Amino acid sequence: NERTHRPKQSLWGVVQGAQYEDLRRKAARGLVQLSRAAEEAGRRPFGGFGIGGALEKENLGTIVGWVCDELPEDKPRHLLGISEPDDLFTAIEAGADTFDCVAPTRLGRRGGVYTLDGRLNLKNAQFKRDFSGIDEEFGGYVSENYSRAYIRHLLKANEFLAGTLCTMHNLEFMIRLVDNIRASIEGGYYAAYRDEFMGRYYADSSGM
Known part of the structure; x- marks a missing residue:
């Protein structure tokens, strides 16, 4: 009764199965069946599906592809735990729609920042x-408001503001990247945008 004036919360099914294709597909099919059974019984189905568990970077696209093969196209697919921008492109091409990860904030707390020319x-x-x-x-x-030198000074002085500023920048960078990817898909120039971004971002990693 306390939430009657608010939208109902959405329950999502999360697909596990590590790096095993049979387990991933079985888990996805089982969750889809649960969702359809609930809907047929007059209950709320899953609002979407999550792709969770330990996804090794080199197998990320393959695993996401297995799962998305089994999931309905009219439900969003959320990938838990991306790391670098290349993971976004790989996952999107395999069928993922939305993402979350601690990487931008964890990196920012240690003074790491994303730029168009790499980290x-x-x-x-x-x-x-x-x-x-x-x-x-x-x-x-x-x-636009803080210099690299000033943030470095904050980092060396162990000021918490340093991590806050780096985190804010990283989150804006990733959010805008996803916005740009969406625009490139809608505009029909996704491949060109991906190649341009990736070629520049990964051209030189000496800053780290």
Whole structure:
């Protein structure tokens, strides 16, 4: 009764099965059956499906593909635990719709930031007198208001603000990346956008 004035919460089924195709497909089919049985009985079906468990990076696309083969196309597929931007492209191409991960925040707390030219670690000495923003071409609140040198100073002084600023930047970077991917799909230039972004982002990893 306390939530009668609010939208009902959505219950999702989460597919497990590690790296085993038979277990992944069996789990997905079982959850789909549960959802359909609930709907046929007049109860609420699953609002969507999650793809969880330990997904090794090199097998991420394959595993997501197995699961999405078994899931209905009219229900969203949520992937738990992506890491780097290449994981987003791989998962989207395999059928995933939405994502979550601790990587942007965990990286940010240690001074790691995403840029269009790859990851940087702002603790590095090369940023001591670098008064440019984290990524001025990308922009965003943090890049427009705080310099790399200032954030490095905060990191070296163990100020919590450093992790907050790096985290804010990383979250904006990933959210905007997903927005751009969506726009490229709708605009019919996904492959060109993927190749351009990936070629630049992974061209040089010396900043870390």
